[in-house]
Amino acid sequence: MKGNALAAAPRVAPGAPAADPAPAPSPWVASARWDLTWLLMSALLVPLPVLLHSWKLGSLGIDLLVTLLIGGPHMYATFLRTTFDGGFRRRHPALTWGPVVMVPLFVLSLGLTRFEWLLSLFFTWASLHICDQASYIAQLYRERTGTAATRFDRGLDFAVILSSLYLFAIFRFVDGTFHIEGVNIFFPEFLKVDWVPRAFAVGTAALVSFWAVKTLNQLRARQVSRQYVGFMLLTMGISVMVPSYLFRNELSVTFQGFNAWHSFQYLGLTFLALNRSEGAGKVTLGFLGQLAAPGKFFRFYGWNVLLTFGAGILVALLTYGIGLPAQQCYYIVVLSVLLVHYFHDSVLFNATTEMKLAEA
Numbered sequence: 001m002k003g004n005a006l007a008a009a010p011r012v013a014p015g016a017p018a019a020d021p022a023p024a025p026s027p028w029v030a031s032a033r034w035d036l037t038w039l040l041m042s043a044l045l046v047p048l049p050v051l052l053h054s055w056k057l058g059s060l061g062i063d064l065l066v067t068l069l070i071g072g073p074h075m076y077a078t079f080l081r082t083t084f085d086g087g088f089r090r091r092h093p094a095l096t097w098g099p100v101v102m103v104p105l106f107v108l109s110l111g112l113t114r115f116e117w118l119l120s121l122f123f124t125w126a127s128l129h130i131c132d133q134a135s136y137i138a139q140l141y142r143e144r145t146g147t148a149a150t151r152f153d154r155g156l157d158f159a160v161i162l163s164s165l166y167l168f169a170i171f172r173f174v175d176g177t178f179h180i181e182g183v184n185i186f187f188p189e190f191l192k193v194d195w196v197p198r199a200f201a202v203g204t205a206a207l208v209s210f211w212a213v214k215t216l217n218q219l220r221a222r223q224v225s226r227q228y229v230g231f232m233l234l235t236m237g238i239s240v241m242v243p244s245y246l247f248r249n250e251l252s253v254t255f256q257g258f259n260a261w262h263s264f265q266y267l268g269l270t271f272l273a274l275n276r277s278e279g280a281g282k283v284t285l286g287f288l289g290q291l292a293a294p295g296k297f298f299r300f301y302g303w304n305v306l307l308t309f310g311a312g313i314l315v316a317l318l319t320y321g322i323g324l325p326a327q328q329c330y331y332i333v334v335l336s337v338l339l340v341h342y343f344h345d346s347v348l349f350n351a352t353t354e355m356k357l358a359e360a
Contacts, residue, residue, distance in 0.1 A: 027225035029140045030272055038268030039137060040231060045070075045264055046238055046257040053253045060327070064312075066256045066263075067334065072308030073301060074263035075341040077270045080292055080300075082344040092347060099343040104336035111332040112324075120186035122335055129342050130262050131162045134235045136349040137265065141228035157232065160211045163204040164239035171197040172243060172251075180252045208236070267304075271297055311337065 028035045049062045057065075082088050082096060089096045110118045135158035142149035172178035173187035174197050215232075218224040242258045243251065274292035290296070291303050311333050318329040 025144055025146055027141070027144050027227045029137070029144065034268070034272075035227065039265055040234065042264045043234055043238060043261055045260040046242070048260065049253045049256040059252050062253055062256050063330070066260050068305070068308055068312070070260050070263040070267070071256075072311060072334075073304035074266040074270075075338050076304040076307040077267055077300070078341045078344050078348070080274060081270065081348060088347075095343060095347060099340040103339045103343070107332055107336045107339065111328060111335070115328055115331075116183050117186070118331065118335065119180055119183050122331070122338070123180060123185050125339065125342055126259075127162070127165055129345065130258065131158050131165065131239075132345070132349050133262060133266065134158075134161050137269075138228060138232055138235075141231060142224055144227070145223055145225055147223045156211055156214070160208050160232075161235055161239055163200075163207055164236040165243065167201060167204050167240055169243040170200045173197075178243070178251065180255070267301065271300055274300075 029039065049066060052062055052065070053059065082092075083100065107118065110121075135154055138157040139149045139154050142153060169178060173185070174192050174194070176184070176192075178185050178187070215224060215229060219226070219229060238258065238261070242254050271292065275294045291300050293299075315326070315329045315333045318324060318333065319326045322329075324332075
């Protein structure tokens with residue numbers, strides 16, 4: 001065995017220079033410039049809706065602005081990697097078409113009969129989805145160190161971000177000040193007692209402390225990077241602030257800031273994923289392949305803005321054709337697409353290939 005091993009070893013001529021060691025893997029998801037632009041510094045989008053609201057732009061105007069420029073394009077971008085990708089359709093036929101048919105019917109029926117239930121479902125699922133994406137990005141950073149992230153690591157990242165987001169939200173659920181667009185978000189009555197938010201705060205403190213100690217040990221062992229730590233701290237800090245009492249009467253506005261950051265990250269990640277899928281070759285339709293070609297981000301973005309405009313026309317037709325309130329029509333149309341986007345992302349964020357950016 002030893003002889004075979006030695007025989008298999010590469011022979012180096014006397015005096016020949018030693019081979020250069022393999023370069024260390026980059027700690028960035030794509031590059032320092034790309035990460036800072038799309039994942040980190042884009043957090044500056046979070047306070048913009050609050051500033052616009054302070055300049056007398058109403059909450060409906062902010063909803064429309066964020067939806068048109070970022071929120072709408074980000075959810076339509078999903079379909080380039082799902083329903084328009086033949087590989088995804090073959091692997092996940094039920095998840096491809098089932099939500100496309102069933103979700104709009106469900107949203108329409110609930111929006112016409114129990115609109116407050118629809119908003120409660122939207123907020124709950126949206127918060128889980130945002131945390132899922134954030135933990136997915138954190139896992140990308142973990143994997144850049146060359147250490148495979150475990151399910152426990154991914155679950156812990158998700159839990160500390162979700163706990164941060166709900167830290168003040170639970171207090172507001174209990175005292176009755178958590179409402180979106182004037183609609184109270186559902187919270188079980190039996191949990192509306194003083195000790196519940198305090199117990200949740202203690203649990204959050206314990207969980208974050210455990211994460212901090214574990215992360216510090218992993219950082220010393222070079223199992224995580226400073227980029228990972230920076231991203232997590234930034235995400236947790238913003239998650240705490242958004243539903244806090246700093247914005248007592250403007251939750252819909254502050255959540256649009258969080259949504260803008262989340263959506264901006266998503267657009268960058270989706271375009272990167274399409275580019276890394278053999279130069280957008282996995283997008284099987286020729287026209288859509290051109291939309292996602294490397295270096296053509298604004299073509300990709302413009303297509304998704306165009307689809308968002310189409311949804312806006314549908315909102316107007318429902319509002320003036322059926323006579324429903326504009327807010328109700330807006331949410332029925334938007335959530336019909338958004339919830340399908342959530343279904344598809346539950347697959348995209350949990351694929352198993354390298355970076356999960358080249359997998360459906």
